[in-house]
Amino acid sequence: MILVTGATGAVGNHVVAQLVEAGAKVRALTRSPGKARFDPQVDVAIADVDKPETLPPALEGVERVFMLAPSHHAPAHDANIVKAAQAAGVRHLVKISGLGTIDDAPDAITRWHLEGERAVKESGIAWTILQPGEFMSNTFYWTYGIKGEGVVREPHGDTRQALVDPRDIGSVAAVVLTTEGHEGKSYPLTGPEALTPKERVAKISAALGRPIEFAQLTPQQARDNWVMLGAPEELIDAVQSVLADDSGRWARVYPTVEQLTGRPARSFDQWLADHLEAFR
Numbered sequence: 033m034i035l036v037t038g039a040t041g042a043v044g045n046h047v048v049a050q051l052v053e054a055g056a057k058v059r060a061l062t063r064s065p066g067k068a069r070f071d072p073q074v075d076v077a078i079a080d081v082d083k084p085e086t087l088p089p090a091l092e093g094v095e096r097v098f099m100l101a102p103s104h105h106a107p108a109h110d111a112n113i114v115k116a117a118q119a120a121g122v123r124h125l126v127k128i129s130g131l132g133t134i135d136d137a138p139d140a141i142t143r144w145h146l147e148g149e150r151a152v153k154e155s156g157i158a159w160t161i162l163q164p165g166e167f168m169s170n171t172f173y174w175t176y177g178i179k180g181e182g183v184v185r186e187p188h189g190d191t192r193q194a195l196v197d198p199r200d201i202g203s204v205a206a207v208v209l210t211t212e213g214h215e216g217k218s219y220p221l222t223g224p225e226a227l228t229p230k231e232r233v234a235k236i237s238a239a240l241g242r243p244i245e246f247a248q249l250t251p252q253q254a255r256d257n258w259v260m261l262g263a264p265e266e267l268i269d270a271v272q273s274v275l276a277d278d279s280g281r282w283a284r285v286y287p288t289v290e291q292l293t294g295r296p297a298r299s300f301d302q303w304l305a306d307h308l309e310a311f312r
């Protein structure tokens with residue numbers, strides 16, 4: 033049995049689907065029974081990673097765990113899952129981390145994930161770390177501005193990110209969780225190219241066949257917007273620092289998706305074509 037945490041989220045739902053397709057026995061963890069819309073074969077565990085006493089039933093009979101925590105909860109969530117996994121006799125942990133952990137990027141998200149990685153690596157359980165770049169699905173944050181006024185308001189319009197399609201992260205996770213030979217390895221995951229926000233906006237504009245303006249915000253304006261949307265302050269600072277990092281580390285493209293899945297990583301154009309309706 034494979035337990036998937038973060039199963040209702042942007043990446044976890046693809047992990048669950050790909051594991052089912054691979055014929056694995058899957059249990060999906062969520063705090064909310066109402067959010068559990070999975071294939072009928074999927075076992076659902078209702079638990080809260082912040083409440084360790086709820087975890088033992090979720091881990092009963094589990095051999096491998098896919099670990100995904102909201103960035104700023106990674107240290108606490110990873111520690112709680114590791115303890116519960118040790119007690120349950122789990123034999124493989126696969127943690128979603130971030131691309132910044134490859135070379136100790138100076139942002140807080142990387143620090144949180146490095147702390148989580150440490151807990152996993154020191155657990156005594158076999159481990160694999162997945163280090164994705166920015167998710168293509170973050171582009172959904174722009175739907176409101178694009179549909180409403182035809183404008184995307186963002187800071188740092190010229191910084192390149194090697195975006196990755198969450199479906200490819202799901203495919204890689206399914207390979208790592210159902211085949212041998214991935215223990216003790218860290219896999220950076222990106223798509224085939226690095227794009228700036230301005231280039232993504234131009235692609236959306238061309239695909240929709242109407243002009244979309246990119247309006248560059250100052251970091252303070254972006255911060256005020258995110259506060260208004262209710263994002264936690266510590267997360268805003270951390271994301272700001274990733275977006276402002278033009279060292280080039282976030283723009284490196286890696287061949288890992290194709291090496292592990294046997295097919296090329298999806299491009300942003302493919303992601304957009306498959307999700308264009310959301311922007312109309």
Ligand SMILES: NC(=O)c1ccc[n+]([C@@H]2O[C@H](COP(=O)([O-])OP(=O)(O)OC[C@H]3O[C@@H](n4cnc5c(N)ncnc54)[C@H](OP(=O)(O)O)[C@@H]3O)[C@@H](O)[C@H]2O)c1
Pocket residue numbers: 037038039040041042043044061062063064067079080081082100101102103106128129130131141164165166167170
């Ligand atoms: N977005 C990016 O560009 C990017 C890039 C690289 C790495 N990452 C990493 O990817 C992760 C975020 O992935 P995502 O976007 O798929 O997440 P997401 O869509 O925001 O979903 C978060 C998931 O966490 C679960 N969760 C939250 N608190 C929980 C708790 N106390 N107990 C149990 N489950 C809890 C939620 O489940 P329920 O609500 O159903 O309980 C939900 O399934 C972060 O670690 C981030 O650093 C993100």
